[in-house]
Amino acid sequence: MLQEAIREIQRGSAEIIDSQRIEKLLKAYFEEGKNYTVKAGFDPTAPDLHLGHTVLLQKLATFQKYGAKIQFLIGDFTAQIGDPTGKSATRKTLSAVEILENAKSYEEQVFKILDPLKTEVVFNSEWINPLGASGMLTLTTTFNVARMLERDDFDKRYKSQTPIAISEFIYPLLQGYDSVHLKSDIEIGGTDQKFNLLMGRHLQRAYEIGKEQAVLMMPILEGLDGVQKMSKSLGNYIGVADAPNDMFAKVLSVSDELMWRYYELLSTKTLSEIEVLKAGVAEGSLHPKRVKEDLALEITARFHSLEVANAAKEEFERVHAKNEIPTEMEEFSVDGEISITKALVDCGLTPSTSQARRDIKQGAAKINQEEISDEQLQLGNGEYILQIGKRKFAKLKVNA
Numbered sequence: 218m219l220q221e222a223i224r225e226i227q228r229g230s231a232e233i234i235d236s237q238r239i240e241k242l243l244k245a246y247f248e249e250g251k252n253y254t255v256k257a258g259f260d261p262t263a264p265d266l267h268l269g270h271t272v273l274l275q276k277l278a279t280f281q282k283y284g285a286k287i288q289f290l291i292g293d294f295t296a297q298i299g300d301p302t303g304k305s306a307t308r309k310t311l312s313a314v315e316i317l318e319n320a321k322s323y324e325e326q327v328f329k330i331l332d333p334l335k336t337e338v339v340f341n342s343e344w345i346n347p348l349g350a351s352g353m354l355t356l357t358t359t360f361n362v363a364r365m366l367e368r369d370d371f372d373k374r375y376k377s378q379t380p381i382a383i384s385e386f387i388y389p390l391l392q393g394y395d396s397v398h399l400k401s402d403i404e405i406g407g408t409d410q411k412f413n414l415l416m417g418r419h420l421q422r423a424y425e426i427g428k429e430q431a432v433l434m435m436p437i438l439e440g441l442d443g444v445q446k447m448s449k450s451l452g453n454y455i456g457v458a459d460a461p462n463d464m465f466a467k468v469l470s471v472s473d474e475l476m477w478r479y480y481e482l483l484s485t486k487t488l489s490e491i492e493v494l495k496a497g498v499a500e501g502s503l504h505p506k507r508v509k510e511d512l513a514l515e516i517t518a519r520f521h522s523l524e525v526a527n528a529a530k531e532e533f534e535r536v537h538a539k540n541e542i543p544t545e546m547e548e549f550s551v552d553g554e555i556s557i558t559k560a561l562v563d564c565g566l567t568p569s570t571s572q573a574r575r576d577i578k579q580g581a582a583k584i585n586q587e588e589i590s591d592e593q594l595q596l597g598n599g600e601y602i603l604q605i606g607k608r609k610f611a612k613l614k615v616n617a
Contacts (some may be wrong), residue, residue, distance in 0.1 A: 222282075229276075230434065231408045235432065242284075242403070246283060251284070253284060254284070255287055256290055257273050259289070261319035261320040265456055267456045268479075268516070275330065275483060285335070288337055289402065291339070294340075329520050344395075354388075357390065371385075390416065390420070393418075393420040397417075405432075417432070418430055418432065443474070462533065464529070465526065466513075466608050469506075473505040476505065479512060484512060485515070494508050497610045546563045546611055546613040552616050552617055553616070553617055561576070564613055567605055576606075577589060577591075584601050600615075
């Protein structure tokens with residue numbers, strides 16, 4: 218059982234610092250029933266999570282299976298500064314109202330994955346605010362500027378004479394101080410957070426709390442394009458709050474190769490179960506599409522329900538396999554004749570008229586399931602089913 222736990226915790230990880238400590242904590246749990254703490258910090262800089270964020274949540278859920286008490290840290294104080302990781306300029310600060318609204322949204326979403334009985338939600342303003350000027354000054358003496366400038370993003374900005382706010386130097390110190398206050402045994406984060414995660418070890422040592430947290434880093438999940446990291450700004454994401462039909466279809470759209478990456482980082486299936494699926498695909502006894510459908514069903518059920526996920530699967534098959542129109546779609550109406558390019562934009566099917574023209578040229582645009590080629594087409598009085606590609610539909614009523 219211990220070796221299985223170690224294997225599942227190491228699964229998909231990019232780097233582990235002090236793996237011996239993790240093994241020691243697991244051994245104490247299995248032999249003595251002793252629990253331990255695992256910290257993960259989230260700055261509530263946006264209200265919605267996507268599957269890239271849930272890579273960490275899945276790992277936290279795995280730790281919960283093996284005796285961990287999760288310290289789900291919402292950085293309501295540090296969010297006011299903004300994490301400088303990977304940034305080429307000082308980040309815009311968030312208001313207290315925005316932070317609280319985003320934090321509430323986070324709490325609602327994470328418990329679709331984590332066991333609330335084994336999770337403690339904490340806000341770092343609770344211990345950072347009482348630090349005061351004296352405590353903050355003491356904190357700044359634990360690290361020097363030269364070491365801070367060794368950090369890659371700071372180094373690039375310093376050499377290019379791009380401004381670095383003093384508050385940005387404070388951010389990793391405050392993240393590290395979270396581990397001091399919480400006395401965390403393990404902290405997990407993405408590979409881009411290595412500097413901040415190691416700061417926790419450094420400060421636990423500096424403040425002599427009697428332990429140094431182990432660090433487990435997870436890779437950044439690729440988006441639907443299979444190349445760049447999953448990101449809302451890049452439009453290659455699957456949102457935790459996505460509608461079930463959209464979520465199911467998006468998972469099915471990933472490549473066969475990327476599917477295995479998603480299985481490793483997002484599925485609750487064991488590594489042994491995934492190996493059986495891989496072997497089946499390799500020998501031809503399992504079709505990759507069937508395996509991908511199972512993954513889409515699992516992920517959609519996690520954030521909605523199995524009943525809803527099955528309905529999404531049936532809808533997908535009805536629309537895509539049988540080339541039918543969805544049973545539900547957004548409806549719009551306009552007064553007066555409208556051009557097809559403007560209609561596609563106004564119905565949210567494409568971001569711009571120039572993109573609409575490209576879609577028409579490429580044969581991706583349809584009206585009532587009939588491909589269109591005339592960019593100058595005007596839509597008169599009537600009702601139309603507009604479509605871009607296989608997944609975007611809208612109903613438009615023109616009152617001319």
